[in-house]
Amino acid sequence: MFQDWINFYFMMGSAGAGLIGLLFVVVTLTSSFDRSQASRGINYFMSPTALHFGSVLSISAVAMAPGLPDWATALIFGFIAVVGLAIAVRSCVGIRTMRSAPEPPDWSDFWTYGCAPAAIYLGLCAASGAVWARAAWAPYAMAALVLVLLLLGIRNSWDLVTWIVPRRPGDAQ
Numbered sequence: 490m491f492q493d494w495i496n497f498y499f500m501m502g503s504a505g506a507g508l509i510g511l512l513f514v515v516v517t518l519t520s521s522f523d524r525s526q527a528s529r530g531i532n533y534f535m536s537p538t539a540l541h542f543g544s545v546l547s548i549s550a551v552a553m554a555p556g557l558p559d560w561a562t563a564l565i566f567g568f569i570a571v572v573g574l575a576i577a578v579r580s581c582v583g584i585r586t587m588r589s590a591p592e593p594p595d596w597s598d599f600w601t602y603g604c605a606p607a608a609i610y611l612g613l614c615a616a617s618g619a620v621w622a623r624a625a626w627a628p629y630a631m632a633a634l635v636l637v638l639l640l641l642g643i644r645n646s647w648d649l650v651t652w653i654v655p656r657r658p659g660d661a662q
Contacts, residue, residue, distance in 0.1 A: 518653045541573070548635055574607055
């Protein structure tokens with residue numbers, strides 16, 4: 490079903506892998522933060538963003554795998570989507586509970602780190618079902634959702650960096 494999409498998924502997978510590597514650089518920026526503050530940020534912001542890039546990489550690898558039957562492809566896509574949905578819901582709940590923190594998250598964080606990824610992963614669940622049913626629109630839906638997930642991950646990574654860098658303790662203000 491995805492044999493005509495090899496170049497697309499090669500580009501998406503490569504981008505996802507490269508951006509995971511760059512997130513490791515971002516994590517080093519938090520080395521001088523208070524441990525509890527960094528832990529909250531990693532749990533609800535950094536790790537989910539890395540998971541989104543990992544999802545893009547994994548979906549791309551599965552789509553490019555030669556000879557994988559459609560039912561197996563759909564099953565793996567569905568598993569990735571369910572795990573991503575669970576992490577996105579966890580982020581929604583965690584970010585909501587942080588509203589009373591000394592430095593609460595921005596109002597947009599709930600939407601961009603929680604709700605938007607949850608909606609994308611719900612779409613991936615539906616598209617996985619379409620792959621299982623061999624619907625003609627399934628490859629297009631998967632491609633669109635993977636691209637949107639990658640772009641959202643880029644947006645969230647940029648947001649993390651622009652929040653972390655000015656707040657690093659010990660840096661000249």
